[in-house]
Amino acid sequence: MPVTRRGFLSAPAALTATLLPTGLLAALNAQIPAPPDLSNWEAVRAQFALDPAYLHFASFFIASHPAPVAAAIDGYRRLIDRNPFLVVEQGLFETAEQNLPLQVQTEIADYLGARAQEVCLTGNTTTGLALVYQGLPLQPGDEVLCTTHDHYSHHESIRLATERAGASMRKIPLFDDAATATTDALIAAMLKGIGPKTRVLGLTWVHSSSGIRLPIREMAAALRARSGPPVLLVVDGVHGLGSTDETVATMGCDYFCAGTHKWMFAPRGTGLVWASADNWARLRPSIPSFSDEDQYVAWERQSAPASPNNANRMSPGGFHAYEHQWATAAAFRMHRQMGRARVAARIRSLNEQCKAGLAAIPKLRLHTPMSSDLSAGLVSFEVDGIRPPELVKRLLARNVIASTSPYAISYARLAPSLVNSPEEVERAVRAVREISM
Ligand SMILES: Cc1ncc(COP(=O)(O)O)c(C=O)c1O
Numbered sequence: 001m002p003v004t005r006r007g008f009l010s011a012p013a014a015l016t017a018t019l020l021p022t023g024l025l026a027a028l029n030a031q032i033p034a035p036p037d038l039s040n041w042e043a044v045r046a047q048f049a050l051d052p053a054y055l056h057f058a059s060f061f062i063a064s065h066p067a068p069v070a071a072a073i074d075g076y077r078r079l080i081d082r083n084p085f086l087v088v089e090q091g092l093f094e095t096a097e098q099n100l101p102l103q104v105q106t107e108i109a110d111y112l113g114a115r116a117q118e119v120c121l122t123g124n125t126t127t128g129l130a131l132v133y134q135g136l137p138l139q140p141g142d143e144v145l146c147t148t149h150d151h152y153s154h155h156e157s158i159r160l161a162t163e164r165a166g167a168s169m170r171k172i173p174l175f176d177d178a179a180t181a182t183t184d185a186l187i188a189a190m191l192k193g194i195g196p197k198t199r200v201l202g203l204t205w206v207h208s209s210s211g212i213r214l215p216i217r218e219m220a221a222a223l224r225a226r227s228g229p230p231v232l233l234v235v236d237g238v239h240g241l242g243s244t245d246e247t248v249a250t251m252g253c254d255y256f257c258a259g260t261h262k263w264m265f266a267p268r269g270t271g272l273v274w275a276s277a278d279n280w281a282r283l284r285p286s287i288p289s290f291s292d293e294d295q296y297v298a299w300e301r302q303s304a305p306a307s308p309n310n311a312n313r314m315s316p317g318g319f320h321a322y323e324h325q326w327a328t329a330a331a332f333r334m335h336r337q338m339g340r341a342r343v344a345a346r347i348r349s350l351n352e353q354c355k356a357g358l359a360a361i362p363k364l365r366l367h368t369p370m371s372s373d374l375s376a377g378l379v380s381f382e383v384d385g386i387r388p389p390e391l392v393k394r395l396l397a398r399n400v401i402a403s404t405s406p407y408a409i410s411y412a413r414l415a416p417s418l419v420n421s422p423e424e425v426e427r428a429v430r431a432v433r434e435i436s437m
Contacts, residue, residue: 063265
């Protein structure tokens with residue numbers, strides 16, 4: 001439930017009511033610009049102010065704000081700068097119709113196939129993972145299982161939470177070589193890894209090390225079908241959201257954490273966690289929320305909230321960069337306009353082209369599966385005799401922006417995305433080929 005009680009954490013009700021000019025909500029809503037033409041990929045690319053001197057193959061790292069998102073941020077910023085109190089007060093604490101975080105949650109829910117009240121707004125993937133793992137009712141002796149392939153933010157969220165609870169964490173490999181992994185082998189490795197104390201399993205949808213995309217839907221189904229105590233599934237979904245045609249809320253995970261400032265092109269410093277109402281009720285919040293009325297009223301009455309925990313109560317409170325949080329809706333609208341299936345098909349075709357081109361280079365070893373069913377927008381590779389940072393440096397010297405994966409074993413990465421064309425992919429592959437000769 002969003003906060004709709006007048007004056008929550010701010011001005012007394014009567015003062016707020018008399019101060020509010022009519023038309024402020026209309027002014028706020030007017031900041032969402034009319035949709036641009038996104039009917040072809042050149043038009044989509046034109047929404048980004050990316051430096052044309054470079055080929056941008058590391059866009060998944062952090063988004064360049066496309067024009068509709070930049071316009072929404074600017075609009076909200078102008079309004080907040082003119083009237084910080086009135087705009088933030090009304091945008092957060094007035095009626096449900098005026099509540100801007102709720103509008104963002106509604107837009108996100110539509111994309112995820114979820115309900116607005118199941119969506120928790122966070123600042124990034126890392127915060128979402130930490131909130132979930134810290135919130136789980138782990139007991140001494142419980143085990144959180146994850147994989148050797150997960151990101152630093154995921155591993156550390158588990159380590160910090162299990163240490164505090166007196167629980168343990170264990171990491172298992174799901175494959176030796178991502179490039180040759182199969183759905184059956186991934187499922188078998190996952191099931192084999194689950195032990196008698198395992199209560200929670202952490203998986204990563206699209207790995208930023210090897211580029212493999214785990215078949216989460218199939219793995220979640222196998223997890224549910226096994227006998228034994230139930231295991232909650234937490235997914236770091238950041239590189240699948242916005243690159244893959246999936247309905248996240250039906251994929252089978254219990255907690256889905258993602259930043260929206262990568263593939264979704266939402267403002268930098270935005271993210272989400274999705275869970276069902278039952279799964280939110282299992283968690284304990286660790287940061288006071290500014291968006292759950294029951295929590296605030298209970299505090300006024302000097303008691304604990306009587307209602308079950310929920311997504312809003314998990315959303316970190318304190319004031320935020322609201323022009324960024326609110327403009328998240330513009331990014332999700334842009335994705336809806338482009339079409340989830342159409343976006344995924346474009347990313348798939350650019351990545352297939354990239355992988356085919358790289359695979360034909362003699363001294364190059366691909367770490368990402370060739371199958372588009374087990375990959376998404378990241379292509380990881382090594383070239384014999386050239387260390388990944390050196391390779392990335394040499395690509396940059398040819399104005400190709402690539403990246404290295406931030407893991408103990410690091411690879412070079414190209415990430416063809418909506419800001420690239422087939423011709424750019426061809427040029428990037430050619431640059432790798434020339435460097436490798
Ligand atoms: C798999 C994975 N998880 C989490 C993160 C951290 O994301 P954020 O910056 O949204 O916290 C990254 C960073 O790129 C990542 O690759």
